[in-house]
Amino acid sequence: MYVAGRQCFAVSNPSRLPTVERARATIETSSAGGVDDRAGPRDLVVEAEGGVLGPAQLTALGAAIGAGKRAWLYWPRERAVETVDRERLRSYRRLRRVAAVLAPFARIASHLPRRARAGDPASPVSAAAAATRIETGDDYKDAAQAQWDENPVGSHYADRSVPRTLDWFHEIETHRYRRYAPWMPAVMEFDRHAGEDVLEIGGGIGTDLAQFARHGARVTDVDLSGGHLRLAEENFRLRRLTGRFIHHDAETLPFPDASFDLVYSHGVLHHTPDTARLVGEVRRVLRPGGRVIAMLYAESSWHYWRQQVWRRGLVEGRLRRESMGEILSQSVEISGNDARPLVKVYTRDRLRALFAAFQDVVIMQRQLTSEELPLPLRPLRAIVERVAGWNLIVKAVRA
Numbered sequence: 427m428y429v430a431g432r433q434c435f436a437v438s439n440p441s442r443l444p445t446v447e448r449a450r451a452t453i454e455t456s457s458a459g460g461v462d463d464r465a466g467p468r469d470l471v472v473e474a475e476g477g478v479l480g481p482a483q484l485t486a487l488g489a490a491i492g493a494g495k496r497a498w499l500y501w502p503r504e505r506a507v508e509t510v511d512r513e514r515l516r517s518y519r520r521l522r523r524v525a526a527v528l529a530p531f532a533r534i535a536s537h538l539p540r541r542a543r544a545g546d547p548a549s550p551v552s553a554a555a556a557a558t559r560i561e562t563g564d565d566y567k568d569a570a571q572a573q574w575d576e577n578p579v580g581s582h583y584a585d586r587s588v589p590r591t592l593d594w595f596h597e598i599e600t601h602r603y604r605r606y607a608p609w610m611p612a613v614m615e616f617d618r619h620a621g622e623d624v625l626e627i628g629g630g631i632g633t634d635l636a637q638f639a640r641h642g643a644r645v646t647d648v649d650l651s652g653g654h655l656r657l658a659e660e661n662f663r664l665r666r667l668t669g670r671f672i673h674h675d676a677e678t679l680p681f682p683d684a685s686f687d688l689v690y691s692h693g694v695l696h697h698t699p700d701t702a703r704l705v706g707e708v709r710r711v712l713r714p715g716g717r718v719i720a721m722l723y724a725e726s727s728w729h730y731w732r733q734q735v736w737r738r739g740l741v742e743g744r745l746r747r748e749s750m751g752e753i754l755s756q757s758v759e760i761s762g763n764d765a766r767p768l769v770k771v772y773t774r775d776r777l778r779a780l781f782a783a784f785q786d787v788v789i790m791q792r793q794l795t796s797e798e799l800p801l802p803l804r805p806l807r808a809i810v811e812r813v814a815g816w817n818l819i820v821k822a823v824r825a
């Protein structure tokens with residue numbers, strides 16, 4: 427069935443639906459793993475206008491999922507598809523409730539003058555690795571390469587040193603662990619893996635991987651962005667550290683089973699279309715008893731609701747015509763070009779489902795700076811961070 431607005435009609439040719447590669451999110455709980463592109467006439471496809479679904483659409487989705495069918499959301503203007511499971515449906519119901527309560531306030535706020543905000547600083551470095559792009563056949567993965575080849579992560583915050591020097595890498599590191607995320611060194615356990623084989627997925631410019639390496643781990647980085655990988659290699663060379671740097675899509679890892687003691691990944695799994703497949707690969711390459719430490723963006727967070735839903739979605743009115751996926755894709759990562767990387771957000775339940783094949787799953791929440799909070803809440807920052815931080819950190823053991 428195909429539900430557009432209030433109308434329902436059968437899809438005569440389901441194969442015309444956009445394919446897996448366009449999917450905004452995956453059904454991590456499905457046994458097939460990832461998005462299934464075999465939409466059949468008995469599955470439900472709901473056509474959405476903006477980001478907030480109507481009651482009829484929510485009811486139809488609930489009934490379909492309850493009856494064991496697969497359900498999809500489809501945004502024709504964005505040419506985007508999202509598969510919907512129970513947990514995503516809960517998120518859409520929550521978004522509708524919050525939007526209904528906040529709509530009158532957002533209308534008022536939209537007429538108030540806004541404090542002028544400095545735009546995102548331009549990236550001082552383009553890693554210019556266009557020559558070394560991986561052919562993925564996937565728009566989102568191509569967008570990820572365009573995004574991070576041109577806008578190396580963290581580079582916007584280094585304005586006192588010459589790009590690509592040791593000082594520059596140190597300046598980025600200092601900003602990361604002193605100002606942006608002081609919780610990282612302890613929570614991410616950089617100094618606890620000496621003598622182990624550590625794989626980082628999407629290591630960026632190598633800042634975190636260098637911490638594992640300087641504390642004695644044997645490290646490997648796999649990244650889709652050739653530009654990032656080149657910078658990570660430079661970073662290691664300047665610091666006189668050793669590591670392996672492999673240009674590859676982590677949804678298919680180029681390693682034999684049971685190759686690593688730790689797989690670490692920070693801010694990557696939510697950018698790849700088939701996250702479930704990537705997590706399956708993580709499990710495969712871990713040795714029995716090996717661990718994964720991964721950070722993904724949190725839906726139940728101050729940043730998501732305050733910055734993305736309230737500010738961009740409601741006050742700017744974008745939810746009327748765009749999905750949250752589109753808003754996140756345009757807003758979350760600092761971009762000096764028009765690359766639109768895929769950005770997904772996770773609840774704790776969704777993360778537990780994603781790592782269901784692992785043991786001893788622990789989930790922590792962090793990442794909230796004082797500046798993000800209104801003045802009266804600032805003294806409570808450390809507490810608010812643990813329930814509403816932008817990062818969910820999952821730690822789990824391969825059985």
Ligand SMILES: C[S@@+](CC[C@H](N)C(=O)[O-])C[C@H]1O[C@@H](n2cnc3c(N)ncnc32)[C@H](O)[C@@H]1O
Nearest residue numbers: 579628629630649650651675676692693694698
């Ligand atoms: C936001 S950056 C994070 C970089 C680094 N982990 C950090 O925290 O600074 C996301 C990184 O994930 C990489 N990435 C995204 N999808 C990937 C995939 N399927 N396989 C490998 N790397 C991927 C990107 O190329 C980019 O380097």
